[in-house]
Amino acid sequence: MPDAFAPAAEAGIHRLAIPTPFAVGRVNVYLIEDEPLTLVDAGPNSGRSLDALQRGLGELDHAIEDIGLVIVTHQHIDHIGLVDIVATHSGADVAAIDVLVPFIENYSETAAGEDEFAARIMLRHGISGDVVDALRSVSNAFRAWGARADVSRVLRDGDTIELRDRTLEVCFRPGHSPTDTVFYDADRRLLVAADHLIRHISSNPLIARPPGASDDPAERPQSLAIYLESLARTREMEVELVLPGHGDPITGHRALIDERFEFHRGRAEKIRELIAERSRTAYELAQALWGNIAVTQAYLTLSEVLGHTDLLLNAGRVREVEDDGVVRFEAVA
Numbered sequence: 001m002p003d004a005f006a007p008a009a010e011a012g013i014h015r016l017a018i019p020t021p022f023a024v025g026r027v028n029v030y031l032i033e034d035e036p037l038t039l040v041d042a043g044p045n046s047g048r049s050l051d052a053l054q055r056g057l058g059e060l061d062h063a064i065e066d067i068g069l070v071i072v073t074h075q076h077i078d079h080i081g082l083v084d085i086v087a088t089h090s091g092a093d094v095a096a097i098d099v100l101v102p103f104i105e106n107y108s109e110t111a112a113g114e115d116e117f118a119a120r121i122m123l124r125h126g127i128s129g130d131v132v133d134a135l136r137s138v139s140n141a142f143r144a145w146g147a148r149a150d151v152s153r154v155l156r157d158g159d160t161i162e163l164r165d166r167t168l169e170v171c172f173r174p175g176h177s178p179t180d181t182v183f184y185d186a187d188r189r190l191l192v193a194a195d196h197l198i199r200h201i202s203s204n205p206l207i208a209r210p211p212g213a214s215d216d217p218a219e220r221p222q223s224l225a226i227y228l229e230s231l232a233r234t235r236e237m238e239v240e241l242v243l244p245g246h247g248d249p250i251t252g253h254r255a256l257i258d259e260r261f262e263f264h265r266g267r268a269e270k271i272r273e274l275i276a277e278r279s280r281t282a283y284e285l286a287q288a289l290w291g292n293i294a295v296t297q298a299y300l301t302l303s304e305v306l307g308h309t310d311l312l313l314n315a316g317r318v319r320e321v322e323d324d325g326v327v328r329f330e331a332v333a
């Protein structure tokens with residue numbers, strides 16, 4: 001079988017598949033052989049992941065000490081966990097978009113704040129207190145797979161990163177998380193996209209609080225609506241090869257993005273039908289769609305449902321009715 005990453009390797013970008021403890025499986029870390037030697041993301045903070053990173057670098061005749069720049073794509077812990085270890089051992093610069101800086105520099109506090117915000121959203125949307133508590137301990141247990149890191153180079157949307165042999169344009173694409181950033185090599189028509197676009201899974205726009213935003217769950221961001229806007233911007237780009245944060249490279253990004261648009265339209269319709277049958281909470285909608293939901297999937301599925309009720313709310317097709325702090329969705333005729 002031909003190596004799907006061969007075209008990237010020809011451009012000097014090597015994929016290192018780093019193990020994670022998460023359902024998503026391995027995370028793609030990219031080594032850009034240029035000056036400085038650049039790593040995009042670093043994998044989760046575990047000995048096993050660090051071994052895999054060192055081994056992968058070794059196979060390419062490099063070592064952690066040689067890395068001069070680490071670029072961070074977004075705030076998720078399967079991407080950021082080893083950034084600090086790599087930067088500390090190599091003295092590398094760490095580059096991240098401005099909105100990601102407070103998150104990664106104060107990782108423990110912001111992660112705890114996010115969990116608190118998530119708990120309020122879950123309670124507001126019909127998930128019971130014991131499930132919320134159970135999920136809080138799961139989330140606590142996973143926290144150590146992330147770690148704080150100092151950012152030495154703050155990026156802004158539209159900035160460029162100049163390496164010896166290439167220029168990467170910094171493009172802010174929030175949605176999958178509030179800090180997603182993709183890096184565009186216009187000369188090679190190549191996009192390092194991390195979790196903004198993944199071939200085999202639709203990138204769940206998890207509800208997360210943008211740094212500095214209100215922690216009132218009634219004012220949560222509309223993650224899916226934001227994500228779809230970001231996808232529309234990416235769709236307009238001239239890209240031949242997308243390097244994702246998980247799974248194989250993507251060609252034909254417009255067709256894949258159109259599939260995603262179609263998928264979300266269909267799911268919003270399905271949810272509108274369920275709401276038209278009778279008013280329901282987002283949690284009841286998730287149960288109607290997926291049956292009995294594992295505790296660990298409760299927030300994920302809730303985010304998925306709320307993303308679509310947001311689209312329906314924006315279109316004036318459903319409304320929220322709040323009773324005793326819990327929201328139900330009702331059809332608008």
Ligand SMILES: [Zn+2]
Nearest residue numbers: 074076176195
């Ligand atoms: Zn992610």
